[in-house]
Amino acid sequence: MSTQEFDGSYLLPLFAQADRLRGNGVYRPLPTPASSSSLATDDKPLGPWRAAHLIQVSYGAGLAHLDAFRRLTLAGEIDPTSPWTLMRGALENFATGIWLLHGKDRAERRHRALSLWHEDMRNRAQHEDDTGHQPAPGGKTGTERRREIADLAHSLGLPNLTAPRTTVLLEQAAPAAGLDPVSTRAAWRAASGYAHGRYWPNIRTAQPRAAYESGTDSYMLAMVIDEAQHRPLTEYCGTMLRHLHARYHSRSIPS
Known part of the structure; x- marks a missing residue:
């Protein structure tokens, strides 16, 4: 059984990254791409369905997850689940931004952006159905917006929009950031297991601290x-954050 107190020194470089990207209580957003930049050229025919906007939002969400973990750690509130679930969210967010920034050519990058927007509007439509929400006069539903995106994709010769699967997204983003896709995926799987309240991650990636008798011939493990086990996930997260930040800025400057 483990008797060692939580150290957490391996988290310091990652937390320092988060701290540098935060100022006056807010996270510093990624800038709007210059009009002549590579990223803006990608986005030019996409109208409101720009990749840059998706990347900016995903980046901000990842920083929020990361900073929440930093603040939780500073408060001394370390449980066996939250460090995994918060890093899972950040890893997915940063990987999404990297996936959108990469691709073999401009057509593929545009297809990725429209595919993600298409799925985003599907989820919005589901929420509208669940809540009975109706848009204001002159507004459009998520279903109608989704149709607009599909029509735009068809007009650009980019049909067959499909929802990006998280595993595929991670596997394609990892090598772009210089990471092994299988190791990255394995760390993400464990984190996802914690997020969904599964039993197996506790066996593979946690340590027992104590045992308590909870009934006849039955014990509860703390x-x-x-x-x-957690360190690789944080290292992958930090690597993806640095790559996303650098890649976005390099593709956003005037060409």
């Missing part, structure tokens, strides 16, 4: 985070 589990703590295994830092050796």
Whole structure:
């Protein structure tokens, strides 16, 4: 059983990154791409369905997840689940931005952006159906917006929009950031297991701290985070954050 107190020193470089990207209580957003930049050229025919906007929002969400973990750690509130779930959210967010910034050519990058917008509007339509929400006069539903995106994709010769699968997105973003896709995917799987309340991650990636008798021939184990197992996830997250930040800025400057 583990008797070692949580150290967390391996988190300091990642937390320092988060701290540098925060000022006056807000996260510093990624800038609007210059009109002559590579990214703006990608986005020019996409109208409101720009990749840059998706990347900016995903980046901001990732920083919020990361900073929430930093603040939780500073408060001394380390449980065996939240460090995994918060890093899972950040990893997915940063990987999404990288996936949108990369692609073999401009057509593929535009197709990725429209595919993600198409799925985004599907989820919006589902929420509208669940809540009975109706748009204001002159507004459009998520379903109608989704149809607009599909029509735009067809007009650009980019049909067959499909919802990006998280595993595929991670597998394609990881090598772009210089990471091994299989190792990255494995860390993400464990984090996802915690997020969904599964049993198996506790066996593979946590350490027992104590055992308590909870009934006849039955015991309850107190589990703590295994830092050796959690460390790779934070390193992958930091690598993706640095790559996303650098890649976005390089593709946003005037060409």
